[in-house]
Amino acid sequence: MKLNIIGIGACQADDFEEKDLEQSSTIKVIPVRNQMPKHLISSSGRLAKLAYLAGLKALEDAKLKSPYNLTVAFASGLSEIESLRKALVQIHDSKESELNPISAQNTFFNAPAEILSIALNNSYPHITFGHSFLSAEMAVDYAFTFLPIHDYSEILLISGDQFLVQWIDTLNYFKQNEYSELLMEKTYQEGVSAFVLSSEPSHDTNYGSFVNSCVIHLPGTESLSKTILGIYGFNINHKTIIMIREGFRDKIPQAKELSNILNIPQSNIHVYNTDEKQSMSSPLSNIAHLDKDKGFDDILFISSEYNDIAILHYQVTR
Amino acid sequence: MKGVAVTGLGVVTSIAGNVKDFFQSIENHIEPSFTKNHRFNLDIPLAQVKAEYFTQPEKDTFDHPTGRLCLTAAKECLSDLGDLLSKRKPDALIVGTASGGLNLSEDYVFSLLSNEKPKDFNFSAQGMLSATTRLLAEALRIRGRVMTISTACSSSSNAIALGAMLVAEGRCERVLVGGGDALSSTAVHSFHAMGLTDPLSSRPFAEDRQGLTLGEGVGFLLLEPLDLVLMENRFYYAEILGYAMGSEAYSIATVKESGEGIKSVMRKALRSAHLSPEDIDFINAHGIGTKEHDRSEAQAIHGLFPYVPVASIKGLVGHCFGGSGAINAIASIYSILNQKAWTNFSNGLNALDCPVNLVQKGGTPLKKRPFVMSNSFSIAGNSCSIIFGTPDRKPKGLYGVQQ
Numbered sequence: 001m002k003l004n005i006i007g008i009g010a011c012q013a014d015d016f017e018e019k020d021l022e023q024s025s026t027i028k029v030i031p032v033r034n035q036m037p038k039h040l041i042s043s044s045g046r047l048a049k050l051a052y053l054a055g056l057k058a059l060e061d062a063k064l065k066s067p068y069n070l071t072v073a074f075a076s077g078l079s080e081i082e083s084l085r086k087a088l089v090q091i092h093d094s095k096e097s098e099l100n101p102i103s104a105q106n107t108f109f110n111a112p113a114e115i116l117s118i119a120l121n122n123s124y125p126h127i128t129f130g131h132s133f134l135s136a137e138m139a140v141d142y143a144f145t146f147l148p149i150h151d152y153s154e155i156l157l158i159s160g161d162q163f164l165v166q167w168i169d170t171l172n173y174f175k176q177n178e179y180s181e182l183l184m185e186k187t188y189q190e191g192v193s194a195f196v197l198s199s200e201p202s203h204d205t206n207y208g209s210f211v212n213s214c215v216i217h218l219p220g221t222e223s224l225s226k227t228i229l230g231i232y233g234f235n236i237n238h239k240t241i242i243m244i245r246e247g248f249r250d251k252i253p254q255a256k257e258l259s260n261i262l263n264i265p266q267s268n269i270h271v272y273n274t275d276e277k278q279s280m281s282s283p284l285s286n287i288a289h290l291d292k293d294k295g296f297d298d299i300l301f302i303s304s305e306y307n308d309i310a311i312l313h314y315q316v317t318r
Numbered sequence: 319m320k321g322v323a324v325t326g327l328g329v330v331t332s333i334a335g336n337v338k339d340f341f342q343s344i345e346n347h348i349e350p351s352f353t354k355n356h357r358f359n360l361d362i363p364l365a366q367v368k369a370e371y372f373t374q375p376e377k378d379t380f381d382h383p384t385g386r387l388c389l390t391a392a393k394e395c396l397s398d399l400g401d402l403l404s405k406r407k408p409d410a411l412i413v414g415t416a417s418g419g420l421n422l423s424e425d426y427v428f429s430l431l432s433n434e435k436p437k438d439f440n441f442s443a444q445g446m447l448s449a450t451t452r453l454l455a456e457a458l459r460i461r462g463r464v465m466t467i468s469t470a471c472s473s474s475s476n477a478i479a480l481g482a483m484l485v486a487e488g489r490c491e492r493v494l495v496g497g498g499d500a501l502s503s504t505a506v507h508s509f510h511a512m513g514l515t516d517p518l519s520s521r522p523f524a525e526d527r528q529g530l531t532l533g534e535g536v537g538f539l540l541l542e543p544l545d546l547v548l549m550e551n552r553f554y555y556a557e558i559l560g561y562a563m564g565s566e567a568y569s570i571a572t573v574k575e576s577g578e579g580i581k582s583v584m585r586k587a588l589r590s591a592h593l594s595p596e597d598i599d600f601i602n603a604h605g606i607g608t609k610e611h612d613r614s615e616a617q618a619i620h621g622l623f624p625y626v627p628v629a630s631i632k633g634l635v636g637h638c639f640g641g642s643g644a645i646n647a648i649a650s651i652y653s654i655l656n657q658k659a660w661t662n663f664s665n666g667l668n669a670l671d672c673p674v675n676l677v678q679k680g681g682t683p684l685k686k687r688p689f690v691m692s693n694s695f696s697i698a699g700n701s702c703s704i705i706f707g708t709p710d711r712k713p714k715g716l717y718g719v720q721q
Contacts, residue, residue, distance in 0.1 A: 087507070101512050104508035104509075109416065109468040110469050114696075117565045123582070126565050142465075214463055305442070
């Protein structure tokens, strides 16, 4: 089974003009005013707003008959971490609980997906994956698992994270320079991307398809092999391009090593361009405008964190 | 699609550190061990796990409250495989958790805010939601698919449902599913700030109920293909007959009074199990003890199952947040094994706005090989209902589910 991408939407720093951004990474004001139901704007966290805007665009793009009734798989590494940070300060500073109920609601990791469902009036199931920088691949795996066994043929996949450049100053203030340097090194940007995926083979798509995805725990990333990929249904050939995506802290085998392990030419292996801004937990943010121009039509994204390896197989439609 | 058997169980809650004691505590209708303390600077009772209920892992690096509880329960669950374990490690691990490593992040942030030197802490390894999954995968040497789900109070139920899908589709052979949470400052303060905690103790479906009592606890189940288990003539606890997930899309803090969303999910679970409402023998309700959530669930149950015995275990173990679904599942399986609907753990008169057939003290005998529904809902309406049974009493076929 392939999952055809039939709608794409994004809300990320890249979409904004420089004047609307903090240091080209953080969106100053997320423009939900004329978009999101009014009663939700004040109670929503930052990520929920990004997710809503991205999700709405993808749904409109997909032109489904019932655009707001479909299962949602939401993926985030940090969820509403800014709301959580503020809540922790409130808890610490108050003698009795003076936590604002709105802040309290947004400390729940799945709050953005809940808000999204309410905003879209979508009573279909939604699920949230939070596996750090490998969350998006997990959500795609869920789509492959969920759709064949249920009566649905579409799923809305949303993935990404907020990123506030102000965190770097906060970390420096608390003398957490190691983390602040890591954040600066990684050139993250705030952003969420959304995809409507369909298991209907008849669906036309110009966006390509996901062929497979999963996150595997191995004794070490060096244990990755062609056999392991085969066990999990990843078939690679000489046309397959491997994109190595660096996570926050990872130990992905380098191109030469990977070339030997997978028995493919080293020229097929590309390290994701780290000069480009990227959304924290999602390789998906780059798929929408990825590499068609470069002529790649069969791409295996490999990311890793500790001993978890995320693999996402994507094919361009020609 | 393959049938799904539950071949292992493991649990840690405030009342018991293993499955045998957990079942015994339900059977003996023991008193809950809710205690007030000022660990979180709030004057509310909590259901905390005693230190003797979980094993201190050998490695000091495993200083992770949720991880320690999960490791204890997961080890117990896998021990049900006996000698087979050395040859058949789980090929997938799905952890449902609401907080993950949040308690460690809190300690770290609070130390910084107090200008104290924090303990060594690695946010990405210990503090993130996925930290529990990773620590567990490493400690149990699991080589395979890993997933971390967070849907608040229904997290571990969704983990069970996803595990059942993977086994049913033949994508995995042995899936370790479950999860839970240790108590965290954020969770305790958040529920309190939202006006959902009871100053006395949780009394599900009681007239004078005022809210929930937060607890800590975890549960794990091992899922395998039923045909394989039958072929090998191995013991199994129950079969997962069906499940359904849904969302209310109504409010982030409460649910519809009519119970419409919950009813829809229970109906879908019946359809998935090819059962009709009359087939269900016992409902292990989510029943957390808040005014709105209990009323909504009771209305939904009353609409579909007016005479089916109903009980909640939250008055005994508290509301164990992300772990409550897995703990409910294990308590449901006990009622199947024991052929008895256990008592609704709640002090107080049955509420007029909760018109369900609550199981009274002493329990209610069930027919041989009963079908039991286990409910789990988040406070915002993310719902999951799972139906457990044993294969010797097969569903009679598609009945068409009643409104």
